[in-house]
Amino acid sequence: MPQWLRQRALLTPDRIAMETVREQLSFKQLYARVRQAAAGLRDAGVRSGDPVASLQGNTLDCAVTVYALMLLGAVMVPLNTRLSPTELSGQIKQSGSRILVTDHDNAAAAEQAVTTMGCMIRDAAELAQTAALFDDQETEIELTDPCTIIFTSGTTGRPKGVVLTYGNHWWNANGSLINLGLQQSDTWLCCVPLFHVSGLSILMKSIIYGMPVYLMKKFNAVQVNQLLLSSKATHISVVASMLQRMSDGLGSGQAYPNTLRCILLGGGPVPASLLDRCLRLHMPIYQTYGMSETASQAATLPPEYMREKAGSAGKPLFPLQLQIATDGRRAAVHEPGEILIKGPTVFSHYLNNASATAAAMKNGWFHSGDIGYLDKDGFLFVLDRRKDLIISGGENIYPAEIESILHGCPGIARAGVIGIPDHKWGRVPVAFVCLKPGAAFSETKLIGACRAQLASYKVPRRIFVLDALPENAAHKLLRRKLYMYYEQLNQVK
């Protein structure tokens, strides 16, 4: 296949490729800038196949870096800007990167991260000002070549480097295209991090579809609402907490115009009360299920099923197959088990981690570690991360179920549940909540509300209030931090 960006610049040179609050680039202009950055990277010694780390915010320069590395055939290693210098060092070392591309905001962290290593730092903005243009006329894309190494977001355990090929990204973009359709007016608002697969997949879609991306430096509900209300975008990718803030920010009687075609909602379980509200506001919510290992969305629920199949993540993308496995067999309809995924978007391997790869990939099926079931019509319901499952006296407790109940209680902005060790039951649930402005907190009342709606073994033993719940850059709940809070509370006590 031809280089994607080159081909796109050939096919639709004058279409808008990327827009930020400050700038607008056509595909021709983007391609020119990317060839400059590629020349700069080549001068810095980057060659085809080299891993190159990037520590950058959601800027045009970051997108240019992604595309430039693709032009060079190098392998992009996007790093999470929230990580500590030690964590960053670890990932850079693990990836084998000898060059780290960064930006002004992250320069200090980058410096700290590489102090003890032989890794050079390059500034993304300066690279894009190289006088020369990289000549890629003869290069092609091999779909089996590695394209990106994304370290899993680390809501559980030590990050693993997920190696995604060009083919993984291609098939994801195409599977999503078959699912969501494509119109000339489509524009995707990107306010998820470019260092996560959710953001990266938007960049891939842009050049494959020839679709403009509006890039936001940081998620901000007020700005997002302004953009959506003024029909500036037709698509947006969000996680539940972002959607909550967007929904809270809408005035009474205010609703998104129907130019907004798709709110792609991923990143884990969604509270039922939030879905209800979106339904009332006629939001075009596409609930999805996906992860780095499947190059972003693997299953999606179209809005027409939002009521009938509330809470479902829908059906697989066209090229993919789903299966629920339990005790080494296919689970029955409605029977929970591990979610397995097969198809051409499933990642190649975990970097330098053959045992993790072998544990996750069996007979072509990726074992996601997530728990869910299929209903009689083949709709997927994701119950929880398997690692988050609380086993209490032999019963399975899914934190998301309790969180959804708490979230529906008056005054509660967010909720997070973990299982803490218990002599009698093994583990018992404990909850953390943060409150809406001005709301009062009563542990007794909340526990009462849970008791009214849940089996007794699912009722949290304790409920604690926090100013904010710990979350990662994609606004996913970090349960391991809740464990740490709980331990601190315990020590204080």
Next chain:
Amino acid sequence: MPQWLRQRALLTPDRIAMETVREQLSFKQLYARVRQAAAGLRDAGVRSGDPVASLQGNTLDCAVTVYALMLLGAVMVPLNTRLSPTELSGQIKQSGSRILVTDHDNAAAAEQAVTTMGCMIRDAAELAQTAALFDDQETEIELTDPCTIIFTSGTTGRPKGVVLTYGNHWWNANGSLINLGLQQSDTWLCCVPLFHVSGLSILMKSIIYGMPVYLMKKFNAVQVNQLLLSSKATHISVVASMLQRMSDGLGSGQAYPNTLRCILLGGGPVPASLLDRCLRLHMPIYQTYGMSETASQAATLPPEYMREKAGSAGKPLFPLQLQIATDGRRAAVHEPGEILIKGPTVFSHYLNNASATAAAMKNGWFHSGDIGYLDKDGFLFVLDRRKDLIISGGENIYPAEIESILHGCPGIARAGVIGIPDHKWGRVPVAFVCLKPGAAFSETKLIGACRAQLASYKVPRRIFVLDALPENAAHKLLRRKLYMYYEQLNQVK
């Protein structure tokens, strides 16, 4: 990948899959009928990998046969219903088919074709009434497996069997999707033969996109106009002569509604006067260039360039690359040469014809045998089939250019030009025309009109009138028959 039709029936069971004047089937219903036909074919002895010939009109049963053979992993060999029994026998033999699926209208021709062979005949309608359902739950699609063998339409020389893989069809459907977009309301009107790649590619798109197809038994301009004027379809594939009849059939002041999103216009050069008329009527014409060997369209011109780039076939589909070659080098901008195509839609090989395959495929580039050039913006202009090129005194004459001029003359319905042997010049052009109803014919006037617009060596020496021009089932001009006419005229003289 999962079986496409099974996956589609799982994802959108209740969407309309196929409609004819008599019947409407959802994907679930279609899948059930296809499983019946597959069971019938399996009972008849069809196994995975077997070539199976089909001699059928454009019926639902024919579409069911196509899908049933895919379910079985058998290789479909669609035969042109206009062929003589001898020609049919030859292709059945060449393909190695031991079973021929046919329908009522073609049963007699089928019988004649197989008299001397050990090939069984099965009726498509009866197959679809099998009581059992074929169980395909465990089968998957390998993109590298052969899916169809299409004999080239034979406007030049002896037909060759073009082996297309599942991957070729998949990439064509996806490349076209990126180009044309996809909306929930899309419906493709299929009035091109299902035994040509143009019709087959619509069947593939249907199950991959989840898009309804309205299937017409035979092209009929009045019916087509009725369907389009009543917003029954958003897309239609046509060749120039069909479009001409559709356009002639529109009353004055009548125009297609803007629910019609795409008229995909392929099958060779298009007269400028016809394009002009379509432009005036604001028809959404997408001129394309493609062939069996590229699994249908390879390049497409979007309507926004119809005026600026009149006569161009546009730019390649996203996964493809085009090149113009002359004297073993890349041609310069505007320099005519042979059109070469590279990419994942390019066919696997010619069946049992290694020399033809080797002649057509060099270094991954398919040598199309067609002549064209790229302009400075990368738009493809197809001049003619190389085999149709008339070399006259060292000058290249493209029949399409002369035909376009003649077509623009008053009273002329169609025109066809060939090069006849000439002692002095090697070859000189001679034209055949057919007239619009009631029009008068004056050879002198027509030659005068050509002289006014063409270099003298391009002016036809003679112009003959015919009741109709010879064309194949896809309504493409059959120039070799014009040669035969000319020889007959010569003998009479």
